[in-house]
Amino acid sequence: MRKQRKLWVLMLVLAMVAAACGSDDTADTTSAPPAATTTTAAAGTDDTTTTTEAEMIPCSTSTPDGCAGTILLGAAVSETGRFSREGKDTRQGYGTWVDWLNEEYGGIKVGEDRYLVELIQYDDEGDADTAANLVERLITEDEVDFLLGPYSSGLTMGTSAIAERYDVLMVEGNGASETIFERGFQNIFAVLTPAGNYTQSAIKALADAGAETMVIAYEDTAFPTSVGAGAVKWAAEYGVEVLAEETYPLNVADVSAIMTKFRDLDPDIFVGGGHFNDALLFVRGAKEAGWTPKGMVITVGPSNPEFAAEVGVDANYIIGPTQWEASMSWSDEWFGTAAEFAARYEAKWGEKPSYQAAESTATGLALHLAIELAGSLDTDAVRQALRDLNVDTFYGPIDFDDTGKNAGKPMGAIQILDGATQVIAPAEASVADLVYPMPAWDER
Amino acid sequence: MTTDTLSPMRSTMPRWRIGLMALVIASLFAMPLLRDQVDWITNSRLFSFTQMFMLVALASNWNLTGGFTGYVDFGHAVFFGIGAYGTGVLMHNGWEFPPALIAGAIFAAVYALIVGYPTLRLKGPYFSIAMLGTFVAVREIVRVWKGVTGGGVGLTLPPYLNRVAFYYYTLAFALFVVAIMWWIRRSEFGASLIAIREDEIGAEMRGINTTVQKMTAFIVAGFLSGVVGGMWAYQNTFIDPDIVFIESRTIELVMMTMLGGLGTVLGPVLGAATIYWMRDVVWASFLDYHLIVEGLLLILIVLFIPRGIVGMFGDRSGTSLGELWGKWLGKSPPEET
Structure with a gap:
């Protein structure tokens, strides 16, 4: 009888485990990175042009002596849970920008100085509480300079309120709902075309x-x-x-x-x-x-x-x-044409970029260009620069309005x-x- | 069944235990004050504690129906959701937080009254499944009732986000809930609930109005969880059906209570705290497998310490899920020795 009771309980537990794992079935099991992945250097070795250029630039991860410092960025992005698929694209999109910036471009220009970028990413599991907690942690414990957005409108809603409270800029590319921009927040900027x-x-x-x-x-x-x-x-x-x-x-x-x-x-x-x-x-x-x-x-x-x-x-x-297709005729001086970006992405990650990946790279690029335009790491200066920014990229035009939406991109x-x-x-x-x-x- | 489990809990708590509890509570109250002195105490850490306090309160409420009364509710998160939506809708329409919070909790209690009357007639797993059904139904109603709830688009609340304030709100409320549970457990009302759990027909024959007692427990639990939902909504500044009504929220509460000790006052507190912090560690060390690891740990707990942490330390006043459901699944399990 005791055995039978245990059997029932075991069945219940298995059901719970199945429920818990069910939400995880699309998780990326091939990459297996640690809980907090910091993307400073990586890959790029398969690209011969990267190595030759890296030798010439004074500030890169291989020649850090020429850099004035490191700009710390943070993002809570799903690695497991209901947004694991899109979260992976988002992470890879961010990673494409970070590696390009640190390996090829030679760091962000702030006045006369060059800064490398370090991106701290945590897994928000697609859960609102976890995402909020992680963004709080990024701001108060890791003390990041700027935030990049999570995946999905719902998570962007909650986390952008925290960024607002601490007056930390959050540039995002994966929250399209109009409600995000109707709250009067001063610190949220989105490169993607809003849903409307x-x-x-x-x-x-x-x-x-x-x-x-x-x-x-x-x-x-x-x-x-x-x-x-x-x-x-x-x-x-x-x-x-x-x-x-x-x-x-x-x-x-x-x-x-x-x-x-x-x-x-x-x-x-x-x-x-x-x-x-x-x-x-x-x-x-x-x-x-x-x-x-x-x-x-x-x-x-x-x-x-x-x-x-x-x-x-x-x-x-x-x-x-x-939002974006590799066949679109957009181009810029940093990543080249949309097709060239797609080729770079595919060489790096072994799969074609989805538009979520492209907009994530564009998110990093927008922040990068605003910091250079501001010539400073000061929040107010960079916020103003984001508002003043009007630039064509491989992802399309980026021109933020006062609410933080990208008004320029059709x-x-x-x-x-x-x-x-x-x-x-x-x-x-x-x-x-x-x-x-x-x-x-x-x-x- | 022993007479010990039926009688109100005697106050034989050893002095050292009372002292330890007082110390823990005092440290929790002092923690935010030491923010400037101790590096470890950050806003993020306070936020973690806030989430834990909410889980402590929710698990305790769940335990009132699930553990004390023996009605295992798989849709308890519905009260949390109604509280969140009640508070959210009213604040969205300009109400202040305190009245909106109370009103949201009253909505949850009224819902408990309406739903509890028919469903509390069901026994064992049938009740559990029915509650899961009503949970899903309410989520769909919230989704469809766009004019009021904002439908699938959701609602935003004015961002306040004072971590210290929320820390104290939730700490005070969790203590309040635990105190209520302690009082109930010692009261005649609590004894009636335990009697219902152990033998509902017998309880009725001895003159206990089981319907009234069950309903009262259900409504009290609903109200208290509604308060937690309201606090959560204000703290998250945004609600939509898929963020608020999550099935796993109830499963979490069941897990926590079972780990701590079903049907005891301290069980849900210890269970919620353990699982919350364990998850923090497990989650960091086994990123890809954390859900599986959690599941395995739960299996081990259920098989080897069915009466939870509290039971492990010799408290026999609680029960186990096997005992609760065993009755309705054919055979009565033997007394735990």
Whole structure:
């Protein structure tokens, strides 16, 4: 009997362990870094140009005598937990910038001096309490000079409030929700295009092509809601009439009821806000309802190559907003073109950069350029420099407004053509022409 | 079942133990005052303690229904969530923190009243699963009720973030909760709860109004956890359904209470403190495997010290999960020796 009791308890415990590990199933097990990874030096040896340049620059990790000091940065970024995948991209994006800065560029110029950068990263486990605690620790115990952001809007919300309280600047590239910038904070700056502007380029391109009416469906969570509200705004701006707006809760398995309703309204374009899985539902739902809109704009899914693989030919002609694509025509004097950045990233990490990785590198670059512009490490001076910053980068233009949002960067849009994602907007970054209207499902 | 577990706990605590507790409490109160003298005491450390105090209070509340009354609640975090949302919504609409906090806790208590009435009729694992169901249901309601809760987008609260203030709020509240639990355990009410845990039908036959007693415990636990939720919301400055309503929060409380000693006053306190700090160490040393290591430790604890830390030191007044559920899963387990 005693045995049986233990069996029950054992089963309960195993269930708990399974629950605990379930959230960890996408964790990166290949890299296995320590709890606090400090990225000062690394890799780069496979790149021959790096070594020759490093010999010439007076300040680098191999020639630290020429440096005036080290600027300490801190970030709490998920390594385990629900954001482990995106957190890994974020870490690698930060790492790309740090290594380039310390190995090739020769440290941040502050007046006449050069400073190396040391980045302390902790794992926030995707948990709000842990992230808050770690940012508190970075500020009060590690005494970092500046903070880089965590992954996700929710974690950026809580941690940016702590940065604000201690008056430490936080530059981030992975919190797109508009609410972050509506709190009057003076110390948060984000390089990515905020969620409200996600559909701007796509709606403009479609309106220019003749679209007049639109319907919108989006998941009722922070990011898609901001996307939906933005779509309504941009529709009004470009003269497109919104016929209907529908929301649905997280984790639905079917949106065909919404699609059937939309079919009867017969709008020109459909805008869908959600995550990867929602994009699949939208396409399947529209096809099942026997409805081919002239244009379909869907967030997150289409810009991911897996989308076309999963949906097959139906993925063609779908339009998706994207923060960044390696094929975009942006470039700068530091990382070169978007494609060159992608090549550098792939050589270093062995995988193609996602846009989360690119925006993380751009986050570091923005802080770096602001410090150089300020010519000082003083918080007030660097904050002012961040506001004054107006620069084109491999990631796109960076020009912060007073709330800390990047007002300069248009969101890109891709269209899937022959199974490949092609940038079709904005005009200055596009590499292909928009196909509008898209052919019916059965004529492909 | 011994008569010892049924009678109110006698006050036979040895002097040294009272002295030790007084010393710990005094040091905790003094800690923030020594911030300038001791390097170890940073705002980040105070924040860690704040989180631990909240867990101590939550685990103690969970123990009131789970440990004393024997109703293992797998959805207890719902009270935390309702408290957080009650406080958050009211503060978002301009209320001051203290009235918003109280109102949030009252919402949690009212919810306990409404949900407890039907669900407390269920026994053993059936109650546990039903509570998990209501937890998920409330999260979805919060998500859908956009006009009030902000839906999936969430709500921001005015940032206050005074670590020292929160440290004292949560410390004082955790002590208050533990004191209430101590008092309940010694009271007739507490004895009734234990009687319900040990033999509900027998308790009823002896004239205990089991429904009223169970409901009272449930509502008190709900109210107190609602207060913790409200404090958490103000301290985090932001709430959304996925940050507030986390299933693992309840599992944590169950773990902590089981480690410390189910059904004892000090068990949840020791369990919460041990797991919180253990996690800090484990997490730093076994980064990739920390969840597995935690799980294994829990298995060892459950198998080898089912009555928790308190039980290990000879306190037999508590119970174990096997005893609680064993009744409803066919056979009654033997008395622990």
